Amino acid sequence: MSTINVLGLVLLILMVLVGGKAGLQSFLALLLNFGLLFLAIVLVAFHFPPLPVTLVVGLLVLALTIFMSSGDDLSSTVAFLASAAVLVILVLLIVPVEHWALVQGFGPEDSEDLEGLSVLIGINFVQVTTATAILSTLGAIAEAAMAIAAGLSEILEQHPQVTTKALLGDGITVGKQIIGTTFNTLFFGFFGGFLALFIWFTGVHYSFGEILNDKIFVSEILMILFAMVSVILTVPITAWVMTRAVAGQRRRAAKRSGDEK
Amino acid sequence: MQGLLKNRRVTLGLWLLVLVIGGLLVWGTAHNAGLYRDPIMQVTHVQTGTATKEEDDFHNVDRQTKQVLRGHILNGKYRGQKLTVTNTYSLSGAMDQHYHKGSQLFVVIHQHRASQLTATAKDAKRDTPLVFMLWLVVGLLLLIMQFSGFMAFLSVALNGVLFLIAIILNGSTQGARVLWIFGSLAVVFATLTLWLVIGANRQMLITLVTTLGGTALSLIVALLVFHFTHEKGMYYESMQYVTQLPRPLFLAETLLGSLGAVMDESTDIISSLFALKRERPELSARQVFKSGRQIGSTIMGPLINVLFFIFVADTFPMAMLYLKNGNSWGYTFSMNMSMGVVQSLISGIGIVLAVPLASYLASRFMVKKVRA
Numbered sequence: 001m002s003t004i005n006v007l008g009l010v011l012l013i014l015m016v017l018v019g020g021k022a023g024l025q026s027f028l029a030l031l032l033n034f035g036l037l038f039l040a041i042v043l044v045a046f047h048f049p050p051l052p053v054t055l056v057v058g059l060l061v062l063a064l065t066i067f068m069s070s071g072d073d074l075s076s077t078v079a080f081l082a083s084a085a086v087l088v089i090l091v092l093l094i095v096p097v098e099h100w101a102l103v104q105g106f107g108p109e110d111s112e113d114l115e116g117l118s119v120l121i122g123i124n125f126v127q128v129t130t131a132t133a134i135l136s137t138l139g140a141i142a143e144a145a146m147a148i149a150a151g152l153s154e155i156l157e158q159h160p161q162v163t164t165k166a167l168l169g170d171g172i173t174v175g176k177q178i179i180g181t182t183f184n185t186l187f188f189g190f191f192g193g194f195l196a197l198f199i200w201f202t203g204v205h206y207s208f209g210e211i212l213n214d215k216i217f218v219s220e221i222l223m224i225l226f227a228m229v230s231v232i233l234t235v236p237i238t239a240w241v242m243t244r245a246v247a248g249q250r251r252r253a254a255k256r257s258g259d260e261k
Numbered sequence: 262m263q264g265l266l267k268n269r270r271v272t273l274g275l276w277l278l279v280l281v282i283g284g285l286l287v288w289g290t291a292h293n294a295g296l297y298r299d300p301i302m303q304v305t306h307v308q309t310g311t312a313t314k315e316e317d318d319f320h321n322v323d324r325q326t327k328q329v330l331r332g333h334i335l336n337g338k339y340r341g342q343k344l345t346v347t348n349t350y351s352l353s354g355a356m357d358q359h360y361h362k363g364s365q366l367f368v369v370i371h372q373h374r375a376s377q378l379t380a381t382a383k384d385a386k387r388d389t390p391l392v393f394m395l396w397l398v399v400g401l402l403l404l405i406m407q408f409s410g411f412m413a414f415l416s417v418a419l420n421g422v423l424f425l426i427a428i429i430l431n432g433s434t435q436g437a438r439v440l441w442i443f444g445s446l447a448v449v450f451a452t453l454t455l456w457l458v459i460g461a462n463r464q465m466l467i468t469l470v471t472t473l474g475g476t477a478l479s480l481i482v483a484l485l486v487f488h489f490t491h492e493k494g495m496y497y498e499s500m501q502y503v504t505q506l507p508r509p510l511f512l513a514e515t516l517l518g519s520l521g522a523v524m525d526e527s528t529d530i531i532s533s534l535f536a537l538k539r540e541r542p543e544l545s546a547r548q549v550f551k552s553g554r555q556i557g558s559t560i561m562g563p564l565i566n567v568l569f570f571i572f573v574a575d576t577f578p579m580a581m582l583y584l585k586n587g588n589s590w591g592y593t594f595s596m597n598m599s600m601g602v603v604q605s606l607i608s609g610i611g612i613v614l615a616v617p618l619a620s621y622l623a624s625r626f627m628v629k630k631v632r633a
Binding site: 001002003004006007008010011014015018019020022023025026027029030033034037038040041042044045061065068069071097100101102103104105106109110113114117118119120121122123124125126128129131132135136137138139140142143146147150172175176177178179180181182183184185186187188189190191192193195196197198199200202203204207209212213214215218221222223225226227228229232233235236 | 296297298299315317318319321322323324325351352353354355356358367384385386387388389390391393394395397398401402405406409410412413414416417420421424428429431432436443450454457458482483486487489490492493494495500501502503504505510513514515516517518519520521522524525528529532554557558559560561562563564565566567568569570571572573574575577578579580581582583584585586590594598599601602603604606607609610613614616617
């Protein structure tokens, strides 16, 4: 058996042992997410337009990740709507910045890997790189939205009469607690992935100015910054969606009790 | 109330200050050519030629267009001199750039006759968008999170500096001790970050032990699996930008990648358990352990997802290029995505193992503090 299969099996067993049914569901969600990501790549390679493909795949990934983990109905729905809104805002930000920064495709550092490959493939790499940046933030958006929604739904459970205005403030408070650790997840996640590149820069003695304008470096740092923007935006948006959902619920409840009288 | 209002005004004032300074910095990077040694050209006029159709061996059709860029040099000894540069760009643009009027780009100057410079385009100038995005992140962070946002940013900035020192250290030892350097760095990273986020107390200590324990366990499990499967299907040669022995580098990358997520998770679980114990001190260690497992199993899935998308989405452009060059799905996966998937799996194992570890340590060692 290959290493990758054994590692996957170990992860599956551990997730079931620790999380039971929820663990199994999370593992399935992970597998399906991988399938969706691969599907996106294949579809773009078949000349489907990259941005619409990314948006559809992105929404599916968010739905899968959020609804397949064990949360209550209210917080899952709120988390999904909020993360979908963040995804749309993020697309509106990433598209112009990627056009401006000219970081599409590959850099001179990639030339060894590109040996023997034709790069003139007729697919716009600005759009491909935009798609990559959007996809790489999906996990972070889903995680942050779920954490805030779960925190708020717990507050609602303990204080069912909390005003919507106070709830909005509570959302920011919950957000403050998670933002520090979430930033670290992003920082280490991305920097772990780029370790080799940074070692390359110091090994080949790039100057500070060269690094700051290097295609690959700028493209990677932009990805971290996009992810950070999306996590920051997720906090107030999730809190706001939660207040709308609660206000709607209360209106319906008030109407129903009014009808009964 | 007045104090609160005043406080608000101070925060708002600070925020505006950051906004203005950031804006000036962004504007500055658009006019900082003087700081660079390499000559920078400002494009003032673009003349576009006709497009030619290209087809490669795999029937990929692309269009290449020649453009003539006219402009002047912004810095150095050729400052102010006019020049003309020809540039070719393609529809796909994977390795070339399409410049527009107003673009700034680095050029290489070959020779200069009396009035005319000869030069070739090297690469675009990209510091302005970079600083703009940094400004946006800091501005949003301070606007929405205020002081906590500042702390979050501080801890990321400090970790960035430490990271840089470690990389320089690694370079000075020719990468021979990469795992040791980044292993010890992980300990320093975790201690510093948790100290900033939680403060120096028992809760921080338990979180730290869980973080380091979870990360170390995941690497041990990975090495055991590597040993028993003889690393079958591990394509170290497919790793990008490798300039030193790939295997320790891969392990160091994985170690750093999972550290942040494991730290995130243990902080969440342990702080919830401490809050729970404060509210209901009568809970037994067994019940605390159970709630810890409950909390952990809801957050572990999304966290593994975060790392999965960071590690694997990055391979999108290269994987697509492989597919368009007539490679099979399996080969494309092995050569581009398999190492990222292995990294996500190892990190995932660490994230899952941290759940019982955090619950156990919290249930076992938190009691004394509450009693005292």
